[in-house]
Amino acid sequence: MSRTVLPPPLPTALMDSPADIRAGFEEAHYICSAQVATTVYLAYQLQKPVLVEGPPGVGKTELAKTLAQYLSLPLIRLQCYEGLDESKALYEWKYGKQLLYTQVLKDQLGDLLKGAHGLAESVARLHEFGDIFYSEEFLEPRPLLKAMRAEQGALLLIDEIDKADQEFESLLLEMLSDYQLSVPEIGTVRARHTPLVVLTSNSTREVSDALKRRCLHLYIPFPDAVLENRIVRAQVPEVTDALRAQLVGFVQALRELDLKKPPAVSESIDWARALLLLHARALDDVLVRQTLNVLLKFEDDIQAAAENLPALLAGARAAAP
Amino acid sequence: MERTLTDFVRVLRNAGVRVSPAETLDAASALALAGYGDRELVRQVLAATLAKTIDDKQLFDDCFTRFFAWPESADGAPAAPRSEPAPAPLAPAAPGATPLAGLAGTDDAALVLAIDAAARGAGIDAMSSFTQRGLYTRRTLEALGWQALQERILELEQAPPGAEPGRAAGLALKQWSDLLRERVREHVERHYLLFAGAQARELRESVLRSARLSQLEERDLEQITRIVRRIARRLAARYATRRREHRRGLLDVPRTLRAGVAHDGLLFEPRWKSRRRDRPALIALCDISGSVRAYARFLLLFLYGLGDVLPRVRSFVFSSRLAEVSELFAQHPPEVALALAQRLHGGGSTDYGAALRALLEASGRELDGGASVVILGDARNNRGDPALAALREIGRRARRLVWLTPEPESLWGTGDSEMLRYRGACSEVRVVQSIRQLERFADDLLRRD
Numbered sequence: 001m002s003r004t005v006l007p008p009p010l011p012t013a014l015m016d017s018p019a020d021i022r023a024g025f026e027e028a029h030y031i032c033s034a035q036v037a038t039t040v041y042l043a044y045q046l047q048k049p050v051l052v053e054g055p056p057g058v059g060k061t062e063l064a065k066t067l068a069q070y071l072s073l074p075l076i077r078l079q080c081y082e083g084l085d086e087s088k089a090l091y092e093w094k095y096g097k098q099l100l101y102t103q104v105l106k107d108q109l110g111d112l113l114k115g116a117h118g119l120a121e122s123v124a125r126l127h128e129f130g131d132i133f134y135s136e137e138f139l140e141p142r143p144l145l146k147a148m149r150a151e152q153g154a155l156l157l158i159d160e161i162d163k164a165d166q167e168f169e170s171l172l173l174e175m176l177s178d179y180q181l182s183v184p185e186i187g188t189v190r191a192r193h194t195p196l197v198v199l200t201s202n203s204t205r206e207v208s209d210a211l212k213r214r215c216l217h218l219y220i221p222f223p224d225a226v227l228e229n230r231i232v233r234a235q236v237p238e239v240t241d242a243l244r245a246q247l248v249g250f251v252q253a254l255r256e257l258d259l260k261k262p263p264a265v266s267e268s269i270d271w272a273r274a275l276l277l278l279h280a281r282a283l284d285d286v287l288v289r290q291t292l293n294v295l296l297k298f299e300d301d302i303q304a305a306a307e308n309l310p311a312l313l314a315g316a317r318a319a320a321p
Numbered sequence: 322m323e324r325t326l327t328d329f330v331r332v333l334r335n336a337g338v339r340v341s342p343a344e345t346l347d348a349a350s351a352l353a354l355a356g357y358g359d360r361e362l363v364r365q366v367l368a369a370t371l372a373k374t375i376d377d378k379q380l381f382d383d384c385f386t387r388f389f390a391w392p393e394s395a396d397g398a399p400a401a402p403r404s405e406p407a408p409a410p411l412a413p414a415a416p417g418a419t420p421l422a423g424l425a426g427t428d429d430a431a432l433v434l435a436i437d438a439a440a441r442g443a444g445i446d447a448m449s450s451f452t453q454r455g456l457y458t459r460r461t462l463e464a465l466g467w468q469a470l471q472e473r474i475l476e477l478e479q480a481p482p483g484a485e486p487g488r489a490a491g492l493a494l495k496q497w498s499d500l501l502r503e504r505v506r507e508h509v510e511r512h513y514l515l516f517a518g519a520q521a522r523e524l525r526e527s528v529l530r531s532a533r534l535s536q537l538e539e540r541d542l543e544q545i546t547r548i549v550r551r552i553a554r555r556l557a558a559r560y561a562t563r564r565r566e567h568r569r570g571l572l573d574v575p576r577t578l579r580a581g582v583a584h585d586g587l588l589f590e591p592r593w594k595s596r597r598r599d600r601p602a603l604i605a606l607c608d609i610s611g612s613v614r615a616y617a618r619f620l621l622l623f624l625y626g627l628g629d630v631l632p633r634v635r636s637f638v639f640s641s642r643l644a645e646v647s648e649l650f651a652q653h654p655p656e657v658a659l660a661l662a663q664r665l666h667g668g669g670s671t672d673y674g675a676a677l678r679a680l681l682e683a684s685g686r687e688l689d690g691g692a693s694v695v696i697l698g699d700a701r702n703n704r705g706d707p708a709l710a711a712l713r714e715i716g717r718r719a720r721r722l723v724w725l726t727p728e729p730e731s732l733w734g735t736g737d738s739e740m741l742r743y744r745g746a747c748s749e750v751r752v753v754q755s756i757r758q759l760e761r762f763a764d765d766l767l768r769r770d
Contacts, residue, residue, distance in 0.1 A: 018355075018362070038365035042351050053375065096584040203375070213341050217373040 015044050015071075029234040030059070030066040033227060039218040040067060049176050049197035051161075051212060054220035056202055057264020059231075061159055063220075064198040068155040073196065076150070077157045078143035080164035086171060091183060092140045098133050134185040144172075145189065148181055153193035161211075162201040169211045176214045223265060225252050231265055236272040246283045247272060250316035254295065257304060263295040271295050283316055285309060323349065330371070332384050332515045337551075338377045344370060360389065388515060432501075436508050439464040445512055454513055458506045465505070470498055530756045534615045534727070545756065546656065549619055552760050553626025556767060602633040602687045603766075604719075606680055608698030609663060610640040610671040616727050616753065618659055620697050623763050625655045635684060635692075638662050641669030643679035673700060673739065674708035681711050688718040693766070697725045697753075700733075700740040707739045709746065716746040725753045725762065 014020040022037040040063075043050045052060045068075035078089060116122045141149060147156035161169070175181055179191040199215065201207055223231060229248045232239065239247075247268065255262040263271075271294045280287055288309060296302045305312065326349055330340050348370040355366045364385055372381035443460035477491025529545055576592035584590075605624055607617035617638065624634050635647045644666040649658040684692070694715055716722040724747045726733075726740060733740035744750050753759050 018365075034361070035365045035368065038355070038362060039369040042354070042366060042369055045354050046347070046351060048347070050369075051373070095589050096587070099584065099587060206374070209339070212373040213343055215373075216347075216369045218369060219375055219378055 015041065017041065021070075024070050025066055026234070028066050028070055030062060031227065031231045031234050032059075032063070033220075033223070036063065036218060036220065039216055043196065043198075043216055046216075047179075047194045049199060049215045050218055051199045051201065051207065051215040052218045052220060053201045053203050055222065055262070055264060057266040058220045058222060059265060060200040060220060061157065064155060064157040064159075064200070067196065067198070068157075071155070071196070073153055073155045074150060075157060076143050076147045076154050076195075077159060079159045080161050080168070082163060082165060084164045084168055087142070089142050089144050089168070089171065090181060091142055091145045093134070093185075094138045094140050098138055101133065131185065136186065139183070139186070144175060145181060145183075147195040147197075148175070148179065148189055148191040150195065151192065154195045156195045156197045158197065158199045160202060161199045161207060162203060162205045166208060169208050173210060173214065176211070222255055222262070225249065228252070228265060228268060232268055232272050235269045236276060238276055239272050240281070243275065243280060243282060244272065246316045247275065249318070250283060250288070250312055251295065253312045253315045254305060257308060259296070259301045259304060260298045261296070261301065267295050283313060285313065288313065326352065329367070329384070329388050332388050333371060333381065335516060336380045336384050338372060338380050338384075340371050344373075363389075387511075432504070435465065436461065436505055440505075440508060440512065445509065446516070448509075448513060448516075451513055454506070454509050458502070458509045461505050461509060462502060465501075467498075470494075470501075474498060530760075532756075533754045534619055534756070545619070546622065548756060549622050549759075550626050552756070553623055553763070556760075556763055557627050602635055602690065602692040604680070604684050604687060604692050604694045605634060605636040606643075606676065606694065606696045606698075607636065607638045608640065608671060608673075608676075609638045609667050610669075612701065613697065613699050613727055614663070614667070616725070617697055619756065619759055620695070620725065620753075621650070621659060622655050623759055625650050625658075627763065627767070635687065637676075637680060637683070638666050639672070639676035639679075640667055641672050641675075642666070643676045643683070645683065670703050671698075671701065672705055673698065673702045674706040674711070677708045677711040677715065681715055685718075688715065691720045693721040693723070694719040695723050695725065695766075696747075699726055699728050699738065700724075700743050701737050702739050704737045707742060709742055712743055712746040716748065721749070722747045723762075723766075724750045726750065727754055728752070729754075 014024060018034065018037040018041045021040050022032060022034065025032055025037070039050055042048065052063060054060055065075060067073075113122045113125060116125055139145075143156065147154045158172070161172075176197060179194050181189045183189060199211075222228075225248055228251070229244060232244055232248060251263050251268045251271070271291065274291050274294050275287075278287065278291070289306060292302050292305055296305060327345065330345050330348075333340050348367055351366045351370050352363065355362055357363055367385065368378060368381055372378045440457070440461045442464045443457060445457050445461065448454070448457050474491050474495050477494060478488055480487050480491065482488070526544070526548060529541060530548060534545075571594050573592045573594040577588055577590070580590045580592055581588045603624065605620065607613075607620060609617045621636060624636065634650075635645065636650060637643055637645050644662075646658065646662045646666070649661050652658070653661065681688075688694070712722075724740075724743060728738070728740070729752055732738065733744070740750070751758070751762055753762060
């Protein structure tokens with residue numbers, strides 16, 4: 001398999017080892033596991049796209065944003081949805097501009113063709129000017145093309161790929177393996193600098209094997225207590241150690257319950273902020289009941305949690321030193 | 322190291338992880354980049370490049386732990402040859418007589434490599450059953466020069482007292498040779514578990530697939546369930562692409578106007594009203610009386626495993642009375658739902674007539690909406706009223722009526738079987754006795770939709 005070797009985007013930060021990345025991310029308040037750092041390192045060094053899967057709210061999109069910030073690359077985001085197609089993702093012709101120009105240039109054309117004898121000669125004269133109306137000036141780049149043409153390289157985030165149709169995945173294949181796109185009227189557009197590509201998926205649908213083969217794969221699960229504690233500390237540093245340990249313990253225990261939608265990391269962070277606003281020092285029954293709706297988004301889930309509250313609270317207090 | 326990587330990929334494939342050659346190459350270049358020094362780093366690198374679904378990650382972790390277990394246990398094992406003085410004098414006594422002579426004093430890694438090479442030389446890749454492990458252990462030892470080692474031990478033990486190297490050296494060498502045999506046996510067993518074990522499993526799976534479902538034993542159920550789920554997933558993936566089929570309809574004026582805004586109000590891109598074809602419901606009716614219970618179990622497992630491509634399945638079970646179990650399946654995983662359905666609605670003598678009439682009543686709307694109906698049962702009605710009219714009515718209104726029966730054609734119509742009479746009302750009657758036949762049925766069902 002021959003792959004075009006393109007210069008990687010200028011390294012503005014240390015990408016020499018997974019440990020560097022982990023430390024650098026930490027400074028940007030993004031706490032991640034070693035697996036995440038290793039995968040990002042490989043993606044950068046091998047110039048391969050990464051497919052990130054995991055339950056909602058574990059920081060998949062955040063990872064891409066942090067990486068873009070870390071490398072000082074522009075973030076180009078493509079949010080996927082059902083019915084997303086070429087004209088929204090790749091490029092589109094500026095129809096309006098094309099029409100306008102043909103109108104404006106009508107007189108010019110008249111002048112140009114003056115004196116031409118017969119249709120054949122007129123057409124021959126027009127041909128001398130090439131395909132003016134299907135040139136770069138009339139091309140409206142959409143996220144994918146934009147990422148390919150970025151001067152300094154870019155980070156392309158293709159968010160929630162599982163929401164797009166399967167046909168759209170096939171559209172991505174050329175770009176992901178060779179970093180090039182075919183625009184029939186113009187030809188093949190090659191990336192100036194290999195863009196870093198991050199795809200995310202919530203696994204509502206299995207992503208096709210062909211796509212997976214071209215990507216590195218990263219699964220981000222819910223973090224364990226230690227990691228989550230560090231994440232909350234990085235995001236909401238004002239919360240006291242004791243309260244943080246309690247709230248993380250509580251959330252971890254909550255995930256063990258059979259819930260429709262277990263609380264994600266983003267929700268623990270929200271909860272920490274809420275508790276901070278309420279000047280809470282420790283978790284207690286009333287406080288938790290009043291703020292449970294920050295963590296859980298289904299009435300059934302809230303009820304299930306409320307029923308188990310004493311046990312959960314006891315567990316949370318035990319988790320805190 | 323390349324050899325190790327390809328071996329590991331083989332292990333992964335045996336375990337059911339799909340790894341393409343391109344991914345193996347990726348893994349190789351990633352490893353070259355990250356180095357082999359840190360075991361945890363190697364694990365992360367391989368996980369990112371080789372295992373690409375959540376299930377695969379789990380399998381990957383298991384395989385990794387098993388496959389790379391050897392070097393670790395080797396470090397932890399008592400390093401007899403290094404600490405004992407005995408092997409050292411061996412070399413001058415029998416220079417180059419045996420490959421082992423050179424190894425006795427060397428470090429553990431070299432020994433592991435030597436065992437690996439010897440095992441390959443002994444044709445260990447051809448090992449296919451667990452009972453052969455004694456044979457391959459012996460062959461590997463022979464390839465290592467076991468004979469010469471034993472002779473040397475004997476020689477040392479019979480040395481006259483005071484001779485140098487003497488009996489003590491012989492004893493130490495004997496201990497080392499016992500250790501060696503242990504190591505070789507472990508190596509062979511591990512090799513079997515990693516490689517040949519999967520072959521045996523494949524064989525077993527293929528047997529299970531064509532075995533009659535009613536003959537299966539309790540201990541096979543788990544494995545069969547897994548097979549069914551895997552097949553269902555594969556079928557679902559195969560037909561998922563064709564899920565969205567639009568039929569172009571009339572011009573959609575508002576949307577065309579809106580699209581025109583981008584082009585200075587020119588109606589440049591016509592938009593059409595599209596009618597999304599709703600996939601018609603599938604109605605499954607399963608006899609769960611004793612004789613066909615096992616079949617109902619797997620049919621339902623199949624249908625619900627196809628969830629992505631068969632979005633609307635209404636399922637009914639009956640033995641003496643009809644009951645709808647769609648809710649159960651919506652709330653619980655298929656295995657649990659099955660057990661519950663069994664407990665709630667099983668028992669009593671089979672009454673096809675009543676079940677058919679009740680089904681007609683319960684699902685009239687879907688039937689007119691073009692639903693397909695699948696009935697699973699042996700049509701043994703205990704000589705009750707067969708309600709043939711009800712079945713004809715269902716057959717007439719449903720898009721398709723398929724009857725699945727576990728009984729071969731020769732038994733239809735014998736005893737209390739109503740199959741011959743029911744047959745005329747169905748679009749198709751199929752004999753389904755094994756997972757393989759069930760798979761073929763599901764395949765057809767999806768293809769025609």
